[in-house]
Amino acid sequence: MATAAFEEIAETFEFLDDWEDRYRHVIELGKAMPAMDPALQVPATKVEGCASQVWILPQIAGGRFDFQGDSDALIVRGLIAVLHALYAGLPVAEVGAVDAPAELARLGLDAHLSAQRSNGLRAMVARIRDSAAAA
Template identity: 40%
Template structure:
């Protein structure tokens, strides 16, 4: 499966990191680029269950392709979510079902930094995306 353009860009930027400190900095930068959700989008209905941090997610199907927006109160999580969105935005419902979160973060060289709770949280976000896509 070909990666969305944004995901390809993410892979290329993380490829050039020599160590964890550079990756962490880049991760924070991705989080800062994440557009802030409006307060109207931060409701109990859009909050992702199963995340230790507060995470909100909204999605919209445009011409058969999904566009998601999300936000979190935790900086590191914002970065991880930004990278997840880079991987899934523009996919069809069918393609969305095939996304492998651990594999994606492994490709970025970030899998070691995913604690079990962060990993579970990201899987909860992806699960919520899939639920929205199938609704």
């Protein structure tokens, strides 16, 4: 069910043996992501439950889901980029069917993130799913 962009990340992770290299790759994904306009970083787009500052602004066009996101932490910004690869471009009706924990487990993220980061990641996934369900 994963998008081609997410599959590309998963394939890259298969080639990176060291977790430090994987973390660096996630950070690079975040750095490559377009910055979110600071004017959109408001309480309505802030994701609660994250240790870092995180903002997600869902966007639906032509029945397809997308979002802008940003964080003040590089690794979290990278996690947002991973989630963007997982969800962006999907039909809105399919967003809720994505088994995000299973897909992210393919990357090994579930075993290598701190409890706080894992909670934040779950909060971001919940925001994405809830936004799609409300559309």
